[in-house]
Amino acid sequence: MANGHGRVGPARDGWIGFAQPEQATHGEPLSKDLSTTSHQKLRTICVRLAYEGTRYCGWQIQPGRMTVQGTLAEALKSITGESTKPVGSSRTDAGVHAIGQMAVFETRSRLTLNVLFCAINARLPPDIAVLDIREAACGFDPIRSAIRKMYRYRIHDPRWPPILGRHLVWRCRSQLNIDAMRTAAEHLLGKHDFTSFEKVPSLRLSKVRTIYSISIRRVSCDDDQPDAEIWIEIEGNGFLHNMVRIIVGSLVMVGSGRRSPEWMQEALASHNRLHAGPTAPAQGLVLVRIDFSDDAGQMPMDYSSSLIQSQIIDHPE
Incomplete structure (x- = not known):
C-alpha cells in the first residue's frame, strides 16, 4: 500500500516495492561487510523498471549514446563494483517509455534486496526508477520466458x-x-x-x-x-x-x-x-506489462495485481 511519500510498499509474490525511501541517499557508501567478493555465490536479480524515454536513445547500450540499459549498468557498477550488463525483456526504441520493463542482472554482492532496491534508485536519474526487485532462479532468461x-x-x-x-x-x-x-x-x-x-x-x-x-x-x-x-x-x-x-x-x-x-x-x-x-x-x-511462463523459475506469471503506480509516467484512470 502507498506510504506517505506517494510510493508503494512491499508487493505480492516476493517482490519488494517502493519501501523505506529514507535509506536511499545519493553517495552514501555501502557497508564493507556486504561488499562483493569473488567467493560469493552468483545471484540472479530481476527488477521491474519505469522510465520516461524522452532523452534516451532506446534501451540497448550504444557507444557514445545515453541509453536506459547503459544508465542502469552504471548505477549497478557504482554499487557492487561489478561490470554487469542487465538484460531487458523488451528493447524499447528511442523516445519510448515503460512502466513494466523487466530486466535481469547477475551479481555476487551480498547486499539484501531492500538495500539493493534503495541503492539503485538513489543512483538512477529522476526519469528512471526501479519499481520492484526480487531474486530469480539461476539462468532465468527474461527474453525467452516472456x-x-x-x-x-x-x-x-x-x-x-x-x-x-x-x-x-x-x-x-x-x-x-x-x-x-x-x-x-x-x-x-x-x-x-x-x-x-x-x-x-x-x-x-x-x-x-x-x-x-x-x-x-x-x-x-x-x-x-x-x-x-x-x-x-x-x-x-x-x-x-x-x-x-x-x-x-x-x-x-x-x-x-x-x-x-x-x-x-x-x-x-x-x-x-x-x-x-x-x-x-x-x-x-x-511498455505496460510483460508476463512470463509459469515454468520460468521463480518468476510470477502475472504481476498485474501488485499495486504498482509509476511516479514517472502519469497515466490517469
Missing part, C-alpha cells in the same frame, strides 16, 4: 494542446472515429504474418505473431479536458520492430477517414510494408 506483452499508445485530442506531458503523447491533428478504428483492429486479432507492420525486412525466420486483444477507448485527463486522449492498448505474444507503432499509424489512417476499416485486412494480407500506414511517433508508446 509469453505476453502489453503496450499502450496515447493519442491526444487536437482540440487541447498537451502542454504538460507533451513528451508522453502524440497530438494527432485529425478528429478520430474510434468505432471505425475498432472495426479495423478486429482484422488484426489472432495469429498472422505481420510482415506489413515491421519497420524493415529482417532476418527473423518467422514474422508470425499472435495478437490477443486490442482495446481502443477515450480517456479524460481532467474536468477541463473530457475525453482528451485515446488509448490504444495491444496485447500479444511478441512484436516485430516498430509493429505496435505501425499498427497505431494504420489505425489513425482509418480513424481519420483516409482509409476504410476493410483496408486494414488488405494491408495485413499484402505482406508488404508499403501497404500499411505510417509509423506513429515514439513518444506516445508505453
